[in-house]
Amino acid sequence: MRRLPEWVDAAVSRYLVHTEMGVSIRQIARAGECHASTVLRQVRKLETRRDDLLVDQALIRLSIQISQHKSNIRYKETRQMAEKQVQDDLPDTQTLANEGRRILRRLCENGAVLAIAADMEKAVVVRDLPDGGSTRTAVVDRPIAQAMALQDWIACKTEGRISRYCITATGRTALNRLMAEDENKAQGFAETQAVFADAHLGEGLEAGPSRRPMRFNMADSPLSALARRRDRSGNPFLAPDLVSAGERLREDFELAQMGGRANKSWDKFLAGHDRDTYRPDPGLNDGAKAAQGRVAEALQELGEGLSDVALRCCCMLEGLETAEKRLGWSARSGKIVLRIALIRLSEYYRSQAGGAGRMIG
Structure with missing residues (x-):
């Protein structure tokens, strides 16, 4: 036993x-x-x-x-x-906490559901877009989804060939607790400093002992917040295709971390060093390698400045004010640069698809 x-x-x-x-x-x-x-x-x-x-x-x-x-x-x-x-066991406590922070945060977004079919090895989190379309924002291993359902963090909203799950009140409470525990440990309130699987996401982005943990609204991302704003003519500040481009970069970034802790060459790339000579970590599986390569190519296409704001706001979910301060930019300039970066990123993804839209999967 x-x-x-x-x-x-x-x-x-x-x-x-x-x-x-x-x-x-x-x-x-x-x-x-x-x-x-x-x-x-x-x-x-x-x-x-x-x-x-x-x-x-x-x-x-x-x-x-x-x-x-x-x-x-x-x-x-x-x-x-x-x-x-049931070939694999359910996750341990630490793995469930790490994945819970990542997935529940995505499920808090408006119109987000976790979709899974009986014959699917993984579940996906999809979110409705303002134009009536949808975008995939996260991929979830099946044992993680099962553990979250057993914990009553998610509940089935629609049954069928593809079942759809939404976050519950218990799940929102659990997310608040997990985020609070993470911040307390980062600020030294915990007795023992725990090492989380996603702790490397912020390494190299801010030097010095005064680095503070990144803060953002767990129920909202910087892109979705900007997408709700209107310009002077009444049009959305970010068009749906620009939001989709940012979410695609975020999706590849998350997939790149699924193979384990990133190596130092990847950390250097995130920090802006050796981008021309970057090579994916050979210790990762093929899917994670491919995802790292796609992120590297996309950020290299954006170049310095545009890649920095795209990385921080799309991938790291930093708020615009935080990104502006850390990059040394003037106030309220970040949203303009981010919009330019997303336009260029959207054009890059269209060119990679031969001018066609992105296909599912």
């Missing part, structure tokens, strides 16, 4: 002990020093939640972790299908 991840709560543990190991509800209640009716309500609630695809598969994964004989597991799908879908 293997230990469950630390983030699994007592209700899920009691449910698995009862359904998979055959321990009676009264025995579980005595061990947990609670009333038997409490355990019964928890078991019934989780049994009802198994109608959710992600919750059901998360419980199957946990069942396999604690069961010595897979034949004792009560699969909702056939055994062959279930074993195919």
Whole structure:
């Protein structure tokens, strides 16, 4: 029998002990020093939640972790299908926290949903655009999505061949807690300074011991905020194709970090050094290498100045005022430079597609 991840709560543990190991509800209640009716309500609630695809598969994964004989597991799908879908364990606490910050922040954006199909290895976060289209803003490993559903951070909004999930009130509370914990550790309030998988994103962008953690509105990105503004003629300050170009750069940037911690040559590239001689990290998988290469090529096309503001505002989600201060620019100049950078970036992506629009996937 293997230990469950630390983030699994007592209700899920009691449910698995009862359904998979055959321990009676009264025995579980005595061990947990609670009333038997409490355990019964928890078991019934989780049994009802198994109608959710992600919750059901998360419980199957946990069942396999604690069961010595897979034949004792009560699969909702056939055994062959279930074993195919649960080859990997659910994430540990630290991985879930890191991914939770990244994904929940994206799901807080207006019109954002997490979409997943039964035969998809990964889920995607997509967001509606003002022109009626949509754009992909993040990619999520299936075990991460299952853990988030089991934690009630996301809930199924639309069932079907492709199920769509939205962030819940519990998910928003969890995001606030995760962001607060991250800031406290960055400012030295925690007893032990933790090292997160995404901590390298800010390295090299600000030298000196006085560097402060980046701040931004978790429910909004700089691009979506600018897209809602109007110019003097009443037109949107950022057209939908410019927002899509920035989101595409952000998507590649996130994919480039999925292979692990970036190497020093990538850090130097982010800091503006050795951009002409940059080579992707050979230790990453092919998808992450390709994503790093696409980011490098796009920023090289923008050149110095334009690439700096695109990197900070599109990829790092820095606010315009913060970016202006760190780059030494005058106030209210950042939005103009960012708009120019997005126009050039949009033209670059169109030229890469031979003049055609971006295809899904």
